[in-house]
Amino acid sequence: MTEAAEMENALSLERFARYVAWAGGDRHRALELYTLNTQLSEALYTPLQVLELALRNRIHTIMSAAYGERWFDTAELLQAPHQREQVQGALAELAKDNKEPLSGRVVAALTFSFWTAMVSPIYENLWRSTLSAIAVKPDGKRLSRKHLSRPLTPIRLLRNRIAHHEPILHWDLRKHHAIMLEMTSWLSPPAARWCVRVDRFPAIYPSDGYQLAPDNEQLS
Known part of the structure; x- marks a missing residue:
């Protein structure tokens, strides 16, 4: 065989x-x-992780400054039901493990979908009043909420495919990789610089690309 x-x-x-x-x-x-799918999935873990942590930490920092470090306990601040459920789930898990529900522990337990929801359309007003401070362009200009929300949706889906060991070769991986680095640079330039230094994706992705026979799944 x-x-x-x-x-x-x-x-x-x-x-x-x-x-x-x-x-x-x-x-x-x-x-x-x-094999290539597995290697690229592994290589994308670094920029995905750094982007997720940068987004999470910037949102928590800005929201803490405006509303206190327990801002996520204020039900009216959380517009999406799944976000409130995640917070309650995190608190329940900490109680089950007999751990003090410190804000850092709760924040660390919230998933990427919680943080991407914070830049969804339901948070437009909060973006204008508070959340727009999480990111800035290299020229110092603020970004619109859509600068983050539009690319974050496919990136979240790509992250989930990688986490569930699904095929990703039919995605435009170079495009999404570049977007991840750019968004990280808006959120945290130091994190972006570190990511570029250790990022293995450019070395793993074939220099001449790769060809796939057509199938029925839409390219992303």
Whole structure:
């Protein structure tokens, strides 16, 4: 049995079938594409992590300055039901573990979807009054809420695909990688500089790109 056949059995026919389709039926090429998908997913973890932490910390810093470090306990500040549920879930987990519900612990327990929601349309008024201070362009100008909300939606979806070991090769990964670095630079220039220094994505992404046989899933 070939290595490709062994991996097909190990991964399940359904999961490996996507790569076989992209490879036009060539299972050796399918394994190469699966390997590349895994390597790129690993490489994207760094810019994704740094962006998420920069967004989280900037929002918490600005909201704490305006409303106190327990701002997330103020129900009327949180417009999305899933955000209020996340806060209550975090508090419940801390209580279950007999840990003091320090603000830092609660903030750390909130997911990326909580923080991306903070720049969604329902927070337009809060953006104008408070949240616009989280990010700034290199020339010192403030950004609109949409500068963050529009690219964050696909980035959140890409992050979730990586977290669930899903195929990502059909995404425009170079575009999203560049957007992640740019957004991080708006939120925290020091974090962006560190990310660029340790970022492995440019070395992993093939210099001449890669070709996939067409399938039915829309490119992102």
